[in-house]
Amino acid sequence: MCAAQLDIFAGGSRRLQMTESIELTIQSLQAYGPDHDHWGVAWSGGKDSSATLTLLVYLIEAGKIPRPKTFSVFYADTRQELPPLAAAAGQIIDDLATRSIDVHIVRAPLDKRFMVYILGRGVPPPNNNTLRWCTRQIKIDPMEEALRRRLDRLPGGILMITGVRQGESAIRDRRIEMSCGKDGAECGQGWYQQVLPNARGLRGRIATLAPLLHWRVCHVWEWLKHWAPAAEFGDWSTTAIADAYGGAEAEEINARTGCVGCPLAEKEKALETILLNPRWSYLAPLKGLKPLWRELREPRHRLRKPGVERLKDGSIAKNPQRMGPLTFEARLMALDRVLTIQGDCNEVARREGRPLVDLINAEEEARICALIAAETWPQGWDGDEPTADTPLDAVFRDGTVQPRLIVE
Template sequence: MAAISNLFANGADGDFMVLDEAIELTCQSLLAYWSRHSRHAVAWSGGKDSTALLTVLIHLIDTGRLPQPDVLHVFYADTRQELPPIQQAAEAVMARLRQRNWIKVHVVRAPIDKRFLVYILGRGVPPPNNNTLRWCTRQIKVEPMAEALVAALAAIDDTALMLTGVRQGESAIRDDRIVMSCSKDGAECGQGWYQQVLPEAKGIRGRIATLAPILHWRVCHVWDWIGRVSYAPGYGEWPVSIMADAYGGDDAADIAARTGCIGCPLTEKDTALEIVSSMARWTHLSALLELKPLYRWMREPAQRLRKSGVERLKSGAIAKNPQRMGPLTLEARAEALVRILDIQRRAGVDLIDAEEEARIRELIAARTFPDKWDGDEPRADVWLDSVYSDGSTQPILFRELVGS
């Protein structure tokens, strides 16, 4: 009988790749591009993939396999919406990072008026959805990160290499994007996903290249590193084991769950939160399961306003979506604030801090609404004459039956 090479290699004969081989490919990917740039940075979300990237990168530098840069910029995207195990692990990792004088940690947050719950409750913008209003990732992650990059690179003339924890197999949409663009900017197979075209931010266009050096890792590699190797002596002893709770505890590698914001409105099911809140040490988080139904309630017509007649653009043309639903009513926002404050009190978390609560109340008191809305529009569940895209109107039949 032929010998089995190993259970985790991915070579030409169809076997799977072991972690050491995956790390070696990562090292080769980094070495291929490291010296092309005078500045180096890591985009870190606090999740398992970007944490694996960050800690294996520092291990490679510590062991001399990768040159130590003068400064390594680590940009942590603090959305204020992370699951507590992930947030706690991130804070512990940041404490360790700050012990190294060649690492500069940037905690990146959106401006207060654009933070997730301030934007919803203070300005009245409905919770995001996957169809017409997916504003959250761009506003609380991408744009703040781009602005932090601009600030960090303002004083240099050279280019920087931004490392990301993107992995193939984590998202079908992302995989399609990788396949379509993997050959950009002279990238070669096996050297990661290297691009010089991102991000599209004013002031840094053409000065940032991105590289995904763990693109080839599978979820078993990520958990082998995070759950076993990374906190062993000689590998950094990183305090990240608590992170496994957010992905399924002892079964994290098998479950292969993905995490997002607490109560994420863009998902059908809050799998990670359900897993965490079922564990003895995190049962107090079960109150957070009430957030998703609350976000759905906030998107209902009874909690929102609607344009009542023909809406004209600045050009004079008629808007294509007459009688569109719009922002949350002031009453719905005030009620949602009370409910979220109660949820976070029972869960023992801090979704809305004192500064944000004060700002939300200030914006509600000032009758703040999104652009092109003044708050005097009818509620969206009120029956109105139909208005069509050409500006014509169809009156309500049997108006007396609908109370108009």
């Protein structure tokens, strides 16, 4: 090795520059891409996957990497995205359409969408302890189903390109070339894996590649804010994505984006950052979502199993008197609150020509009302259980009952 040549694996070497990171990305795609005729991109609309998607298309169009026989984009539309990211995704989808790139809008079935599941079926909002149902239901499962449908129309398999990113440590620990341990190599922070995790029934037909694994976060911002919007690199509508994360201060803020009003996040850091931008200040009513989800978990809004609950095999349930679904009154109250928040945002949006907020669309609202009118309860609940704030005799796991000491 020449003394002047950069050794990216050497301890204490200088940080990778933007052009060097892009060159390593090109190397990874040149190394693994030609082994697959069909490529796909798993795109969430967030910073890493958006940088991956736009860079990949640029590299193909510029002839820097081989063009696959087919190229598909799978956009995970959870219906819960932050409005600036949803708006940017819509613009990028339009840009992809002008390039004749196949885009699959991946959504959960109507009855399993976040708002319908809670307000229509009465399932309580998710939490980090006992009921974290949202990610798999509105994102992972729909993506797996979309991949199955795609594979049904393809011979062989597909290379799924993701925006997974772990920084320069993935370069310096010499693990770039390593694949998943399930494929006979060390399990580590590899660029390339021959099995897509969590894709039940798809083993052997999907490989994954994370060509931005080594990128520093500042390079992601640089690409989204300055490089990708330039005509030379594709004229992409990515500036709004960087702005949604904090604009020039995005790296320092380091806001994690997710669902708007996410019940699992401790703070609304991303939304608070967005509201500092005058263009998006009209979204302030969205701050009312998180308190609503917290309120719906209160006993007064839910039913409770009243006594000893026996399972189908005759055994006693481990969590007797557990709290359960939302009452119809709570669902209607919450539906009204969400629609009011949406309406307050959109009143200003229409007046100022801003993007509209779409928390609940007409189809979802109709389905929520239909499920309530049909007196729908989650499986295992009849609706005749008492509300969870009703005083009851205590029931223990062994089935013994301790009567209330004070009876009103």
